[in-house]
Amino acid sequence: MFDGVSLVLGRTEVLCEVSLRAEPGKVHAVVGPNGGGKSSLIRCLLGQAPHAGSIAIDWPGEQGRIGYVPQALEFDRGLPMTVMDFLAALVADRPAFLAPRPSVKVTILAALAEVGMEDKAGRRMGALSGGERQRVMMAQGLMPAPDLLVLDEPMAALDEAGAKIFERLIGTLKARGTTILWVEHDLAVVRRLADRVTGLSRTLLFDGPPEAELTPERVLALFSHRAGGAA
Ligand SMILES: Nc1ncnc2c1ncn2[C@@H]1O[C@H](COP(=O)(O)OP(=O)(O)OP(=O)(O)O)[C@@H](O)[C@H]1O
Structure with missing residues (x-):
């Protein structure tokens, strides 16, 4: 997937000739020290960084869907938007001032259920804890169901219950054949869940x-x- 990828930002050589391949349907973890270039590698994959070298995805059939869960996102605490509004704005096919279609609502509630947040759909985004926000970000990465899911330290803000839900979710996604590229610091979890580690x-x-x-x-x-x- 990544072949000789290099990245220079300003005067910093962030990545130097990095090659790795995430196998289809497997969980591939990327570990390393702070500032080691893990998030940058993901930004290259998502087309957000001016890298050298090549990045290619071989989809088995037609082009697949990529889900992306970023590192913890900061919110304006006063944001007058519920979890449902926020997720609907990301997946809706009509203006945000119209209520989401019932089918969109069902999809959102199903994704929230996968992260144990189905009872928080009406909660304001600004009123969520860091871990709850992280779970909402995980839910958005599941809509629509991805063929490749890219996770950037998804467990950073999760409590024990959140971590268990995450672990279960990884198992479910793997059973569905989803390929997972996952930046993680917790090596014990990587040891438990990953098929391969870089x-x-x-x-x-x-x-x-x-x-x-x-x-x-x-x-x-x-x-x-x-x-x-x-x-
Ligand atoms: N826009 C930028 N301009 C210059 N340097 C940058 C820029 N963005 C990131 N860097 C540098 O690139 C290096 C890699 O950063 P990156 O965020 O990819 O590391 P990481 O492995 O994800 O770190 P962490 O584990 O702390 O999240 C760091 O030294 C960082 O300072």
Whole structure:
């Protein structure tokens, strides 16, 4: 998927010749120190960064759908928009001042149910906790059902219940054949859920099955790297 991808922003070489392949239907985690270029790699995939090298997606049939869940999003606490309004604005095919079609509402409620938020559809976005907001962002990534789901630290603000829901959701999506590219800091969760893991710190550090790649020495190196600051 990524072949020799490099990215320079200002004077910083953020990515240098990064190549990796996310296999269809698998969970592929990307780990590494803060500032290692994980989010930047995703921005390249989404066409939001001026990278060199190539990024290609081989869809098995017609072009598939990409879902994207960004790193925690900040909101104006006074935003007079409910969770339903917010999600409807993202998926609706008519102006926001009209109420969402019943079918759109059903889709939104189903996505909210997948993240354990079905009872919060009428809550104002500004009144949600950080973890609840994160769950709403996860729900938007599921609408419409994605073939490739790109997750940028989706668990950062989640409590234990939220983390359990997330883990279950990953299992459900995998069973549906969704390919998942997932930036994550929690290596224990990566070990549990990922089929493959790539270590990234400007360049590729390692790439393979978590049980083989996330050795105690590697984990220690990753953490001390992080403690030492950006790559
Ligand atoms: N617009 C920009 N201009 C210059 N440098 C940038 C820009 N955006 C990001 N960077 C730099 O690129 C590097 C990689 O950032 P990126 O956000 O991709 O890292 P990350 O691995 O996702 O980090 P984290 O784990 O902290 O989320 C950092 O050193 C950052 O300062």
